[in-house]
Amino acid sequence: MAADVRTLAETGPLDYPFACQFRVRYSEIDGQSIVFNAHYLTYYDTALGEFFRHVGIVYGQAQDADGGVDFHTVRNLIDYHAPVRLDELITVHVRVGRMGRSSISFDVALFAEGEDRPRNSGEVVWVCAGIGDHRSRPIPEHLRTRLEASEGGPRVVIDPVSRLPR
Secondary structure (H helix, E strand, O other), rough: OOHHHHHOOOHHHHHHHHHEEOOOHHHEOOOOOEEOHEEEHHHHHHHHHHHHHOOOOOOOOOOOEEEEEEEEEEEEEEEOOOOOEEOEEEEEEEEEEEOOOOEEEEEEEEEEEOOOOOOOEEEEEEEEOOOOOOOOOOOOHHHHHHHHHHHOOOEEEEOOOOEEOO
């Protein structure tokens, strides 16, 4: 089962096998000079896309016996622990929380550079579905295998602009 969001607040960067780095841009802050809440979902989504790329799952090319499959977001949950401000270097950390027959939950946490407590943490749940019919499908075994293997590998931090690990 996915980690309780309260316990995610207690995790550190090394508890996640994958991370994606960002710098907060002016267009992402609000009138309080902190990141506007909706942008956190963009950070999370970008990090998940990079995570899939890292484990070798190419967006739009996943297949099962019935044809193409994709993932639909069915739940986003964010707990805000501390604000994030303009020009901060931040990293979204990702790990597989739970995989069911057709759904997968990801534990996510956003850390500022040099900090070991997350500024926010949460969960993103996706359901595998057929492209076109949008019906729930089992996660194909080749995708499941790649996602499971990601948990045992070396920790990776990606800069999404250069796509290079640092």
